[in-house]
Amino acid sequence: MISLVLAMLRTRRGQAATLALLTLVVVGATVAVPAYLRAVDRAVVHSEVAQAAAGERTVALEAVVGDRDSGSVDISGVAGALLMPGFTQVYSAEFPAVGIEPEPRDASRVTYRQDVCAHLTLLAGRCLLGSGEVVLGERTAARLGLGAGDPIGLAFAVAGNSPAGQIYLALGPATPLTVAGVYRPAAPEEEYWGRHDYFAVDANGRAGEPVFADAATVGLIPRTTTILAVDATAAPATLDAARLGRLRGELAELKTRAAGLSQAFTVRTDIPDLLDRVDRSRALGRQSVPVGAVPLLLLAYLVLYLAVDYGVEGRRPELAVFALRGGAWWNRWLLALGESFAAIAAGALGGCVAGQLAVGAIAAWRFPGLGVPLFDADALRLAPATALGALAVALLAQRRHLFSPVAELLRRVRSRVPGRRAPVGEILIGVLAAAALAQLFLGGGRLTGVAMAAPALSIIALAVAVARLVAPSAGALGRAALRRGRLGVALAALQLARRSGPRRLVLLLVASVAVLGYAVAGADVATRDRDLAARIGTGAHRVVTVVPVTREHLLRAVRAVDPDGRFAMAVEHVPAGASGEPAKLAVDAGAGRLGRVVDWLPQYGRLDAGRVAALLHPPAPDPVVVPGEDVRLDFDVADVRSNVPFRLAVVLTSRTGRGTVTPTLRFATAGSYTLRERISVCADGCRLVGLHLTAQSAFPTGFALALTVHGPGTADPAHWRATGATVAAAPAGLLLRVDVTAESPDGAWLQPVDAPYPLPALAAGPAAAGGPVTGLDARPVEVRAFGRAEALPRLGTSGTIVDLEYADRVATDAGSATHPEVWLNAAAPPDVLTRLAREGLIVTGDLDVAGARRRLDAQGPALAMWFHLLAGALAVLLAAGGLSMVAGVDRGGRGADEAALRAQGLTRATVRRAKLWTYPALVLAAGLLGLGVALAVWRLTGWALPVFGEDVPGLPLPRWPGSLAVPAAWLVSVALLLAVAWRAGGRRET
Secondary structure (H helix, E strand, O other), X not given: OHHHHHHHHHHOHHHHHXXXXXXXXXXXXXXXXXXXXXXXXXHHHHHHHHHOOHHHHEEEEEEEEOHXXXXXXXXXXXXXXXXXXXXXXXXXXXXXXXXXXXXXXXXXXXXXXOOHHHHEEEEEEOOOOOOOEEEEEHXXXXXXXXXOOOEXXXXXXXXXXXXXXXXXXXXXXXXXXXXXXXXXXXXXXXXHHXXXXXXOEOOOOXXXXXXXXXXXXXXXXXXOOEEEEEEEEEOHHHOXXXXXXXXXXXXXXXXXXXXOOXXXXXXXXXXXXXXXXXXXXXXXXXXXXHHHHHHHHHHHHHHHHHHHXXXXXXXXXXXXXXXXXXXXXXXXXHHHHHHHHHHHHHHHHHHHHHHHHHHHHHHHHHOOOOOOOOOOHHHHOXXXXXXXXXXXXXXXXXXXXXXXXXXXXXXXXXXXXXXXXXXXXHHHHHHHHXXXXXXXXXXXXXXXXXXXXXXXXXXXXXXXXXXXXXXXXXXXXXXXXXXXXXXXXXXXXXXXXXXXXXXXXHHHHHHHHHXXXXXXXXXXXXXXXXXXXXXXXXXXXXXXXXXXXXXXXXXXXXXXXXXXXXXXXXXXXXXXXXXXXXXEEEEOOHHHHHHHHEOOOHHHOOOOHHHHHHHHOXXXXXXXXXXXXXXXXXXXXXXXXXXXXXXXXXXXXXXXXXXXXXXXXXXXXXXXXXXXXXXHHHOOOEEEEEEEEEEOOOOOOOEEEEEEEEOOOOOOHHHEEEEOEEXXXXXXXXXXXXXXXXXXXXXXXXXXXXXXXXXXXXXXXXXXXXXXXXXXXXXXXXXXXXXXXXXXXXXXXXXXXXXXXXXXXXXXXXXXXXXXXEEEOOOOOOOHHHHHHHOOOOEEEEEEHHHHHHHHHOOHHHHHHHHHHHHHXXXXXXXXXXXXXXXXXXXXXXXXXXXXXHHOOOOHHHHHXXXXXXXXXXXXXXXXXXXXXXXXXXXXXXXXXOOOOXXXXXXXXXXXXXXXXXXXXXXXXXXXXXXXXXXXXXXXXX
């Protein structure tokens, strides 16, 4: 029997090779799924780690050391106990000091940072060489009039209180030091600086500039406490996929070791955020890849079924002869199954290799440099089950031939089964598809369990339903053509109607075209979604992040770089307010900047950018300005009703971005008072932000009084706005009648009306109703939405945009912009970052739309979509192979029919036309139906396919393919199938 099976394989080696190739596709696809997921995991980790912020690859350990250890900064022994393999450590120490700052409320930040000189650009003098030397920041040196070689003295500072607020006092005599040089940080955004915010804005609105010293110099200054730190940073290559899997455990162990040290180090790191982001992206990719693999696997099994069924169909006379000669039933089974099983076994072994080789080639193309191994035993875990499934399909395809009597085997055309049997298999497919769709909808789109197969099952179920219509439709068409005398069409249609093969072929063709159409629709929509997300999420062609500075400094610096508003715009993210409050953005809309800089998309709504800019920044009164550093305000207090003293704070901010000051006046009784103070930051003028009156009490208390203010801009009460008080005119001043209840502990505010109020705003989503929102000072501010947008740059479908200058003016603190950005368009000059640096803006990040798009394209869902496209292309190739096989088998069976018809007078041309057009017509019909099935299934399930590997704001994302990708893919696939059908149907018999 073995010799006979081998002889059959040699004789029908073409059929055996086809069967082996189909099995190779089935097993190869199964092997490719875990192999491709492994490659996606590596690519996601590589991309996320490479694009992670410095803090997301750094572990910062800090300890406050007391008197006993304050004279030393040698913590190498401690750091050794905290060592993590693959992390580079940088030691640091710092403490506050006084001696060079003229204001008692200011302190210098004396800092030792290991190898700091390699990360500084020296503008004057040199870097640190020995004990007793320090280097100063360029703005600090310019402000204090110090330079290289100047002597200074520094003493450890302790915080104290005074009537004007917190001040710093020297603890002991100053230590004499020398300024060795003046520096500028070479790259403030680099990970070397860790999480210490050395260059962030300080309490006075000035960008931070530590006084850097070496370890020996730090040891010279007596002090009571020192902040010691270790920053351990991993290079991107260190954090590979294998390391990330262990990193959570390593961090937990590190925290345990740190807590057990005599100097308890606290551990701060954003690495868990990076791990969460990687895990989310990988999980979404793992959900998406099987969605493309399942339909390919089902189609491969279907083609395998057809191949075995039609292969045995051609051997029915052999089986009949063997049965007539008295062969035992088991030999009959071996004869029928042996040839198929041998081919399937060979194909399964080839699939184990081919699947991994194919993924290796794709990974080398799509993920170069990741070192994805070609072979992995873990990828083969499903191969045996898949091969057994192929054997089961082969057995199922031959069951009817094995159980048929000899008379049935000798028939050229299979007899129809009498009666009507319920199509159990087709009903089961429909039930599974309905269950998968139900789980998908009820589960909110989570691709878990059977919901993962919802697209595949829906495609197969609809293809089965369509295939059911083939026989009756073809029969009706054939009879109608016959009545009209169109014999060629009638012959072709009736051939399709009377044979079972075309129905299965239609199922295969419709499903394969639908799988490709679904994959291309998903890729097209996802591509457009990511493009839109990158453009909306960035907001402009390019976004530069800078260290926190005052809002006034941010506005002044950007306007100095681009006075005409041609390419740059200052932007600040408004602090989050109450839970559920939409996000807010403050932009410098004046001078037409918004219209020129923002990438204003049609998705934002009907208002164009120029109109939005004009509505956000209407004309407004000029601010109230204190012209010089000698500040004087006079107050008359009367009608006091309170038993506690009062505090009157005057908030001033420099017109040139030098900082914010709050001189304070305290009083308890009625009378006349004068606030007179020399404030250096107001040398070039200060804007009066407001006056804040509060009761000095440990418990909430109400109070009332009449306060008359004499000073700049107080002539017209219409130019002032009060909270917790009323404003009226007074002789040579402004009368403020204050009546604050105990339930209003914030007291009373008096602010100039130098901005429109309520603030004009453009809103999207729930914020379009207007009303109070959280302002730049984290206090409620009234806004008036002049329009409703469908979406907003950076914010998506829910949020509010206001003008930055006006939002700053209505705020009560004139404080820092905690998330400052500079938006640039494509016209920005190449040296724009240098220009920003000259204006005191230290760049910490630089992102453009292309970079944002690359980040989204490197996430798990985007990488998984390539597998969908590959599965769709393989599905069409499988259909082409199945079509060629079915047409070839049918061609042999139709020869006798055609000869009989020719004997009855049918012309050769009519027979030829029927042969040529039978399968092409079937392909055209199946192609159109497959496109309809693809779009229908996309409408049902496409919304659940993940597109982004991270949380993005609500976006007006397109849900339907909008390019020529789907029609082009459909035309290519149908053209290929037509070519196969034409060649197979028109080939002459030999």
